[in-house]
Amino acid sequence: MSAPIVSLRGVSKHYGDGPTRVDAVRDLDLDIHAGTVAGLLGPSGSGKSTVLNLIGAIVDPSKGQISLDGEMVFDGGWLRPDLRRLRLEKIGFIFQFHNLIPFLNVAENIQVVLDLAGWPRPKAQRRVAELLDYLQVADRAHAMPAQLSGGQAQRVAIARALANNPRIILADEPTAALDSERAGRVMDLLRQVAVEQGAAVIVVTHDDKVMARFDVRHALADGRLVGA
Numbered sequence: 001m002s003a004p005i006v007s008l009r010g011v012s013k014h015y016g017d018g019p020t021r022v023d024a025v026r027d028l029d030l031d032i033h034a035g036t037v038a039g040l041l042g043p044s045g046s047g048k049s050t051v052l053n054l055i056g057a058i059v060d061p062s063k064g065q066i067s068l069d070g071e072m073v074f075d076g077g078w079l080r081p082d083l084r085r086l087r088l089e090k091i092g093f094i095f096q097f098h099n100l101i102p103f104l105n106v107a108e109n110i111q112v113v114l115d116l117a118g119w120p121r122p123k124a125q126r127r128v129a130e131l132l133d134y135l136q137v138a139d140r141a142h143a144m145p146a147q148l149s150g151g152q153a154q155r156v157a158i159a160r161a162l163a164n165n166p167r168i169i170l171a172d173e174p175t176a177a178l179d180s181e182r183a184g185r186v187m188d189l190l191r192q193v194a195v196e197q198g199a200a201v202i203v204v205t206h207d208d209k210v211m212a213r214f215d216v217r218h219a220l221a222d223g224r225l226v227g228a
């Protein structure tokens with residue numbers, strides 16, 4: 001099997017110290033490979049979002065090692081001076097409530113990511129058009145987020161997450177606000193991205209509608225993996 005795109009070794013995260021300390025993730029080893037759609041499951045408070053945010057360099061690990069797309073990025077401390085750049089280069093985020101910027105239209109919501117990543121304008125505009133086509137929302141390019149249906153908004157959010165060709169897609173409850181048919185389409189799309197772009201897609205969910213759709217399932221309880 002190919003080398004993992006996401007690899008965690010002995011990763012722990014606690015919030016606070018002393019009597020208020022919460023051990024959210026304990027000594028976690030986790031590998032996710034290219035072309036895989038992985039589910040991160042478990043009851044509320046088991047540490048799922050913390051794991052996603054550790055991989056996304058949004059939360060600082062308390063200890064351990066994290067390597068992303070073949071690069072060791074955390075080894076007792078972050079090895080990259082600019083975590084914002086690390087995220088832009090390697091990671092696409094998708095959230096339950098899509099987090100589109102309300103005062104930018106659909107095309108601009110995607111364009112903004114490419115501007116931040118330093119793409120030249122003409123190339124970025126071609127990429128935006130290609131993504132809107134791929135996600136079947138090209139006819140909504142000039143619509144504002146408030147004018148979109150839930151399914152359309154989620155597809156635009158996915159387009160934005162894919163814009164910079166990240167090898168790692170992190171999704172937090174991406175289907176919870178969608179009916180089964182739309183949820184199924186989002187999962188089909190994530191699978192297509194995993195396969196076509198050789199990406200690792202990691203989905204945190206409680207959503208029973210999509211449980212059968214993962215290649216691998218990692219279940220957490222009390223900050224530890226408890227098997228698939």
Ligand SMILES: Nc1ncnc2c1ncn2[C@@H]1O[C@H](COP(=O)(O)OP(=O)(O)OP(=O)(O)O)[C@@H](O)[C@H]1O
Pocket residue numbers: 015016022023024042043044045046047048049050051
């Ligand atoms: N910023 C924080 N400060 C203090 N404690 C936190 C913080 N974030 C999470 N926790 C605690 O860490 C533990 C794991 O939380 P986390 O959000 O990762 O779980 P989860 O499995 O994603 O839960 P849910 O399904 O409810 O979103 C919980 O006990 C939570 O209260």
